[in-house]
Amino acid sequence: MSELRVTRPGPLTTVQDLGRPGYAHLGVPASGALDPGALRLANRLVGNDDGAAGLELTFGGLALTVSAPCWVALAGAPAPLTVDGLPAPLYAPVAVHERLAVDRPSDGVRSYLAVAGGIAVDPVLGSRATDLLAGLGPAPLSAGDRLPVGRPAGPPSTVDSAPGWTGAVRPLRLYPGPRADWFADDALRLLATQPYTVSSASNRIGVRLAGPALSRRTDRELPSEGVVTGAVQVPSDGQPVLFLADHPTTGGYPVIGVVDPRDLAAAAQARPGARLRFQVVMN
Numbered sequence: 001m002s003e004l005r006v007t008r009p010g011p012l013t014t015v016q017d018l019g020r021p022g023y024a025h026l027g028v029p030a031s032g033a034l035d036p037g038a039l040r041l042a043n044r045l046v047g048n049d050d051g052a053a054g055l056e057l058t059f060g061g062l063a064l065t066v067s068a069p070c071w072v073a074l075a076g077a078p079a080p081l082t083v084d085g086l087p088a089p090l091y092a093p094v095a096v097h098e099r100l101a102v103d104r105p106s107d108g109v110r111s112y113l114a115v116a117g118g119i120a121v122d123p124v125l126g127s128r129a130t131d132l133l134a135g136l137g138p139a140p141l142s143a144g145d146r147l148p149v150g151r152p153a154g155p156p157s158t159v160d161s162a163p164g165w166t167g168a169v170r171p172l173r174l175y176p177g178p179r180a181d182w183f184a185d186d187a188l189r190l191l192a193t194q195p196y197t198v199s200s201a202s203n204r205i206g207v208r209l210a211g212p213a214l215s216r217r218t219d220r221e222l223p224s225e226g227v228v229t230g231a232v233q234v235p236s237d238g239q240p241v242l243f244l245a246d247h248p249t250t251g252g253y254p255v256i257g258v259v260d261p262r263d264l265a266a267a268a269q270a271r272p273g274a275r276l277r278f279q280v281v282m283n
Helices: 036-045 187-193 261-268
Strands: 003-009 012-016 054-058 062-066 070-076 081-083 086-088 094-096 099-102 110-115 146-148 172-176 196-198 206-210 231-233 241-243 255-259 278-280
Touching: 003 012, 036 054, 036 070, 036 110, 036 261, 081 094, 172 187, 172 261, 187 255, 187 278, 255 261, 255 278
Parallel strands: 172 278
Antiparallel strands: 003 062, 003 146, 012 054, 054 110, 062 099, 070 094, 070 110, 081 086, 081 099, 172 255, 196 206, 206 241, 231 241, 231 255
16 A cells, blocks of 8 residues: 655644544534544545545645555645746646655635545544644654555546635634524624634634623523534624534534534635624525
């Protein structure tokens, strides 16, 4: 079996697929790629199934060698890709004979590297995804790690390149509840009219936001209850946290609303300092 050998892991590189949904009752979040569309695109370019495991790179910085020639593709945040010492295109299948490197992206946060055959680490609960909160799946990459590569399912795509990065972040559609009634009358109005800044404390668990504080109607404590990916939980300081794929499955702070799943990738790709806006959607 061929393998990838890590010479430089970058700030945070993890193995990700489309996650392990269905285990929230056991306290296990879905995890998986924070920009699943980018992972699907990279996989299709190298002939993989959509759900094959690839690498999620946070702010690039990855360098690898390969034990045998293979096809790769890089999608998501646009980061300079060098293959065998030469610049290589993004959003396209590229043949690698010896080594590759990915620099810091010019925009966005997370890039996705797919290799023909997929990353073939052992699955846990049906997924190869790294879950940073629950500690499931392989650990984040370190220098010297070796990653097995599966047998390619088919040839790479015949397209020269695929649609790439747009960088545009539209307002995040927010459906109020289940605890919107715990907040003051102006809380949803603030979310709908004021921008919130992405904090540097954001991670795969959630996007921490800074902006106008969302005040509550009550000082009561809320017993822990189930929360979903996309939930906007509001701690006692009034600063919202948008839960991403590695979020806890229960929480004791009230959830003012839930972001439409179609908008979560854009939130996950927003850099610290970026300003996000919400669009409240009333059913």
